[in-house]
Amino acid sequence: MMGLPLSEERVSFTKSLSGRFTLAAIALALAVFAMLAVATEWYVREASDKALTQAVDTDLAGLVDIYASSGRQELLDRIEDRLAMKAYDQADRHYLVADATGQPVGGDIPRWPNLSAENSASGTIMLEDGSEARARATQLDEGLTLVVAHGADEQSALLRDLRSAFLIGLAIALLAILLLGIVSSRALRARVNDLNRAFAEVGDQSGKIEFPGYCSEDELGLLARNGSAMAERIIGLIAAHRHVSDQIAHEMRTPLMHLDMRLRQAIAESEDSETLSTLAQSREDIRGVARMLDSLLDIASSEARRSDRSGFESIDLSALVADLADLFEESGADADIAFEAQIAEGVQFDGDRMQLTRMVSNLLDNAFKFTPAGGFVELTLKPGPELRVRDSGPGVPDEDKPRIFDRFVRVGGQTKGHGLGLALVRAIALRHGLKVECQDGNPGAEFVISRGAKA
Numbered sequence: 384m385m386g387l388p389l390s391e392e393r394v395s396f397t398k399s400l401s402g403r404f405t406l407a408a409i410a411l412a413l414a415v416f417a418m419l420a421v422a423t424e425w426y427v428r429e430a431s432d433k434a435l436t437q438a439v440d441t442d443l444a445g446l447v448d449i450y451a452s453s454g455r456q457e458l459l460d461r462i463e464d465r466l467a468m469k470a471y472d473q474a475d476r477h478y479l480v481a482d483a484t485g486q487p488v489g490g491d492i493p494r495w496p497n498l499s500a501e502n503s504a505s506g507t508i509m510l511e512d513g514s515e516a517r518a519r520a521t522q523l524d525e526g527l528t529l530v531v532a533h534g535a536d537e538q539s540a541l542l543r544d545l546r547s548a549f550l551i552g553l554a555i556a557l558l559a560i561l562l563l564g565i566v567s568s569r570a571l572r573a574r575v576n577d578l579n580r581a582f583a584e585v586g587d588q589s590g591k592i593e594f595p596g597y598c599s600e601d602e603l604g605l606l607a608r609n610g611s612a613m614a615e616r617i618i619g620l621i622a623a624h625r626h627v628s629d630q631i632a633h634e635m636r637t638p639l640m641h642l643d644m645r646l647r648q649a650i651a652e653s654e655d656s657e658t659l660s661t662l663a664q665s666r667e668d669i670r671g672v673a674r675m676l677d678s679l680l681d682i683a684s685s686e687a688r689r690s691d692r693s694g695f696e697s698i699d700l701s702a703l704v705a706d707l708a709d710l711f712e713e714s715g716a717d718a719d720i721a722f723e724a725q726i727a728e729g730v731q732f733d734g735d736r737m738q739l740t741r742m743v744s745n746l747l748d749n750a751f752k753f754t755p756a757g758g759f760v761e762l763t764l765k766p767g768p769e770l771r772v773r774d775s776g777p778g779v780p781d782e783d784k785p786r787i788f789d790r791f792v793r794v795g796g797q798t799k800g801h802g803l804g805l806a807l808v809r810a811i812a813l814r815h816g817l818k819v820e821c822q823d824g825n826p827g828a829e830f831v832i833s834r835g836a837k838a
Contacts, residue, residue: 405564
């Protein structure tokens with residue numbers, strides 16, 4: 384079963400619908416994780432700062448009580464004991480007892496920080512090792528002050544662990560979303576490709592068509608059902624067109640043939656030369672109408688069958704073009720027109736043999752018709768395929784090139800023919816997935832047929 388060639392174009396992941404949804408989900412996840420991370424870090428920092436401040440205040444209150452009840456020496460001894468215990472309880476505590484001049488009397492903080500003891504000020508200070516600590520100062524009496532500081536390393540470590548946890552969680556979430564998006568994209572692409580293949584085969588079927596996923600209840604299932612309905616209507620229209628075309632051809636050819644037979648009989652019975660000339664011209668006009676009718680029907684049939692590749696076969700295009708070249712070479716010699724053919728061997732192409740023959744012969748007919756005696760016509764076939772027909776005739780004006788392939792178009796004041804030959808060439812080319820262009824031949828015109836149009 385042959386149908387429209389499925390496009391080889393692949394939609395990249397970033398341009399596909401599922402890819403865009405996946406990227407949007409990743410962006411949303413990044414935004415949500417960022418907001419959660421900021422909010423959590425702020426909350427943890429605030430809670431940790433509050434807990435650290437409370438610990439400092441509790442430690443300070445205990446030392447103040449010791450000083451009040453037991454005096455200065457007991458305070459210094461207790462501070463030394465606590466400093467000695469740092470290695471065992473892993474507590475990052477620091478102290479400073481200073482006299483009225485600010486000189487250290489006890490503790491491990493070497494100098495008085497920028498804190499007011501009179502106001503029992505608190506704040507963050509920098510320790511000798513470069514780490515930060517939360518501290519509070521207080522006035523014990525007129526000649527003695529005290530600073531208690533607790534290191535913020537635990538808070539910093541907690542925040543680092545929190546950030547690491549968020550980053551790991553974010554990476555896992557993004558990876559899961561990406562994998563889900565890729566799997567979903569491949570599944571969606573497979574279903575869409577199945578639908579594309581079904582659409583491409585419309586025209587070869589004569590009965591009911593059920594697109595892949597016809598019974599599915601999702602959006603693609605709805606598309607498949609609508610596609611099936613549309614395909615049936617298209618098949619019906621194609622069949623109706625063929626039937627009407629056949630009927631028109633039959634109904635018009637029959638009276639024309641009868642009229643031609645009567646004219647032929649009248650010619651046989653007449654002896655008047657003027658009457659014979661008129662009858663002969665009438666027969667020629669009738670044959671012209673019949674040829675025009677055949678061309679119009681061929682154009683309409685080719686245009687209507689762009690979705691129908693039935694009857695296509697693998698053709699040796701090189702041999703087909705070579706046979707036509709042999710025929711036209713004799714015609715060129717009779718008309719004093721030089722004809723040269725350069726045909727690559729082994730050019731294969733899938734198509735309708737009769738239509739391809741008609742397409743090439745129409746181009747050659749057109750070239751010979753507009754080339755004067757003493758001129759030349761060139762025919763070239765290259766792999767691709769690429770077919771070129773160049774002549775040394777008057778050429779085609781630039782303003783007429785866009786419409787040269789329309790029906791009933793004749794340029795340059797020409798009165799020969801009905802202006803349907805090139806329209807049929809384009810219709811046949813399009814049905815075969817080819818494009819046809821008119822270019823300057825320098826001199827004359829050059830018609831080029833190559834791949835490019837989608838049937």
